[in-house]
Amino acid sequence: MWPILRCIPEMLRNRPAHRWIHRVMKELNTNIACFRLGNTHVIAVDSPEIAREFLKKHDAIFASRLETMATSIVSRGNLTTVFGLGGKQWKKMRRILVSEILSQSRMRWLLDMRNQEADNLVRFLYNQCSTSAKGKVINVRTASQHYPANALRRMMFSTRYFGKGSEDGGPGFEEEEHVASFFTMLKYVYAFSVSDYLPWLRGLDLDGHQKRVRDAVKVVNKYHDPIVNDRIQQWREGKKTDPEDLLDVLILLKDSDGNPLLSIDEIRAQILELFLETVDNPYNAAEWALSEMLNQPNQLEKAVEELDRVVGKDRLLQESDVPHLPYVISCAREALRLHPMASFNVPHVSSSDSIVSGYFIPKGSSVLLGRLGLGRNPAVWDDPVRFDPERHLSECHVDLGESELRFISFTRGRRGCVGGALGTNLTVMLLGRLLQGFTWNVPEGLDKIDLSCEADSLLKATPLFAHAKPRLNPSVYPSSLL
Numbered sequence: 001m002w003p004i005l006r007c008i009p010e011m012l013r014n015r016p017a018h019r020w021i022h023r024v025m026k027e028l029n030t031n032i033a034c035f036r037l038g039n040t041h042v043i044a045v046d047s048p049e050i051a052r053e054f055l056k057k058h059d060a061i062f063a064s065r066l067e068t069m070a071t072s073i074v075s076r077g078n079l080t081t082v083f084g085l086g087g088k089q090w091k092k093m094r095r096i097l098v099s100e101i102l103s104q105s106r107m108r109w110l111l112d113m114r115n116q117e118a119d120n121l122v123r124f125l126y127n128q129c130s131t132s133a134k135g136k137v138i139n140v141r142t143a144s145q146h147y148p149a150n151a152l153r154r155m156m157f158s159t160r161y162f163g164k165g166s167e168d169g170g171p172g173f174e175e176e177e178h179v180a181s182f183f184t185m186l187k188y189v190y191a192f193s194v195s196d197y198l199p200w201l202r203g204l205d206l207d208g209h210q211k212r213v214r215d216a217v218k219v220v221n222k223y224h225d226p227i228v229n230d231r232i233q234q235w236r237e238g239k240k241t242d243p244e245d246l247l248d249v250l251i252l253l254k255d256s257d258g259n260p261l262l263s264i265d266e267i268r269a270q271i272l273e274l275f276l277e278t279v280d281n282p283y284n285a286a287e288w289a290l291s292e293m294l295n296q297p298n299q300l301e302k303a304v305e306e307l308d309r310v311v312g313k314d315r316l317l318q319e320s321d322v323p324h325l326p327y328v329i330s331c332a333r334e335a336l337r338l339h340p341m342a343s344f345n346v347p348h349v350s351s352s353d354s355i356v357s358g359y360f361i362p363k364g365s366s367v368l369l370g371r372l373g374l375g376r377n378p379a380v381w382d383d384p385v386r387f388d389p390e391r392h393l394s395e396c397h398v399d400l401g402e403s404e405l406r407f408i409s410f411t412r413g414r415r416g417c418v419g420g421a422l423g424t425n426l427t428v429m430l431l432g433r434l435l436q437g438f439t440w441n442v443p444e445g446l447d448k449i450d451l452s453c454e455a456d457s458l459l460k461a462t463p464l465f466a467h468a469k470p471r472l473n474p475s476v477y478p479s480s481l482l
Contacts, residue, residue, distance in 0.1 A: 194207060292449075342458065
């Protein structure tokens with residue numbers, strides 16, 4: 001039995017598995033290690049040089065994905081872009097994303113919708129803290145988690161709310177349930193489930209992951225499917241004549257014979273995946289960045305000074321301002337480096353035997369680029385656990401991309417994220433609007449913000465509660481929900 005299980009008993013004794021892998025690599029003092037889980041070789045990499053060789057020199061070999069129980073459920077059988085295993089289906093969906101959904105022209109078309117949600121973000125926060133002349137302590141996580149979801153919900157469905165929302169502009173029960181379901185999926189899509197390495201155990205759902213993922217997908221389908229079905233029917237009956245949002249774009253795509261290019265399942269699956277790709281990094285980077293900056297007020301002052309100099313106090317930050325904010329961008333980059341959303345990047349699977357940096361990588365190996373290990377590699381970063389935005393300033397970045405893989409934001413290569421521009425704008429707009437619109441302080445009675453992580457993830461252990469006070473003229477703040 002032991003030759004079949006390989007390292008799985010060790011993995012189970014040392015949960016969470018991602019911390020065990022990093023600990024073993026640190027004890028071995030290595031930047032690449034192979035773990036045999038069941039019959040799968042799992043290759044973990046913490047070296048930018050080796051990571052670049054995987055995704056540059058050998059990109060074609062490592063362009064497939066690891067199929068897990070969770071990814072199969074979420075993607076309706078690998079129909080989507082990120083979780084697609086490769087081949088014609090993946091190429092088709094990626095081509096649609098690049099040319100039809102996330103292109104520059106499409107993002108310009110949807111700019112007003114994103115602006116509406118950026119304004120609603122400010123209004124929501126203003127309504128919470130302006131009732132007292134001294135300001136109030138507010139839950140930053142709530143606003144940060146829902147802003148990117150609201151922006152995509154607006155771009156996808158032309159709506160902010162599934163229900164009535166809240167009077168102050170915040171999420172209602174429906175939106176909270178919707179967003180929470182995506183974070184449940186994100187927690188389990190690549191969670192080192194035993195059944196993913198011993199497929200004959202999949203039907204038993206020993207760790208309960210399958211039920212949690214199915215329940216989360218069921219919640220999302222409850223909100224998405226009626227909208228998708230109704231919209232398709234409207235187009236069929238001629239009740240709609242002009243596309244208004246991304247759902248219309250997906251429905252109207254045609255193949256060379258004039259037939260619908262996408263099935264209903266493909267539309268539903270790709271919409272779900274787009275939300276998964278959108279909700280995590282902007283919120284996580286903004287919450288961690290503001291938490292770190294509250295403990296180092298000089299950084300907060302520098303970011304606010306830059307915003308006042310570039311944008312001023314008479315209008316709110318716009319996406320066109322983002323490339324001109326190197327310090328704010330550096331703060332977001334530093335949060336992505338030091339506090340990634342997940343310990344590893346989405347796995348790359350080898351389609352053939354290969355030699356990478358002198359190491360033999362067998363066909364079928366699952367390659368994990370360590371977000372935490374790369375971002376905190378002491379051979380790459382001085383004082384790697386210190387939050388220091390200035391380490392990025394000399395490189396003159398205008399976005400959050402990191403082509404040299406010293407940390408992972410949107411990766412690179414043929415399986416790299418195609419939504420880097422949208423991800424940059426949502427993240428920097430979120431952090432920038434927080435900093436521009438409000439004066440932030442550590443709540444009274446606390447010496448500093450707690451920066452500890454959850455026991456089983458890299459998320460901040462507790463939501464960021466911070467004291468906020470409006471810092472602009474009241475006329476600058478949106479007065480009504482858009």
